[in-house]
Amino acid sequence: MRNPALFYILLWVFFLGSPSIYSQELKTFDPSKSVQKKPVKSKQSLATEYYAAGEFQKAIPLFEDLYKENSSSYFYRYLLYCYVQIEDYRQAEKMIKKAHKGNQKPYKELADLGYLQLKKGAIEKANKMFEEAIKELPANKAAVNELANDFRARGQTELAEKSYLRGVELLKGEDGFENELGYL
Secondary structure (H helix, E strand, O other), X not given: OOOHHHHHHHHHHHHHHOHHHHOOOOOOOOXXXXXXOOOOOOXXXXXXXXXXXXXXXXXXXXXHHHHHHOOOHHHHHHHHHHHHHOOOHHHHHHHHHHHHOOOOOHHXXXXXXXXXXXXXXOHHHHHHHHHHHHHOOOOOHHHHHHHHHHHHHOOOHHHHHHHHHHHHHHOOOOOOOHHXXXXX
């Protein structure tokens, strides 16, 4: 370089004269971008929220979808209770029969159908179904607990007690269900 002064002047113009280096980018405030979005509620939480609020008509389609995706007893119960709350007994009965078709748990179907009869006001018919459900119990501790817990959840403690006592009889004293009976 023959002229260092020229070199420094060009360098100075290049760096200091470049507007992109020292200029600031103006940022405008956009509230739509700064507000945090609310988390999207899951179908299950929305359905249970509707159920808890007594909005059964809104909860039913959500629980139907959830039950189709996962036919667990959790979604089955909520859906059954929604149908009962809006007094759609035909749909509830249809669901019960479909759910228990080919199932090795006739006692569950009988108990659920008995519950529907009870809600319809057919108390004698309901009681016969409940007694039949208890009679149909297999010699299996889990089955006894399952039926008794269903009765307990519905506030039918006398039927839960009968279920446990039938379990004691079926299991020949192998399990006395003392703890369960104590909670009743």
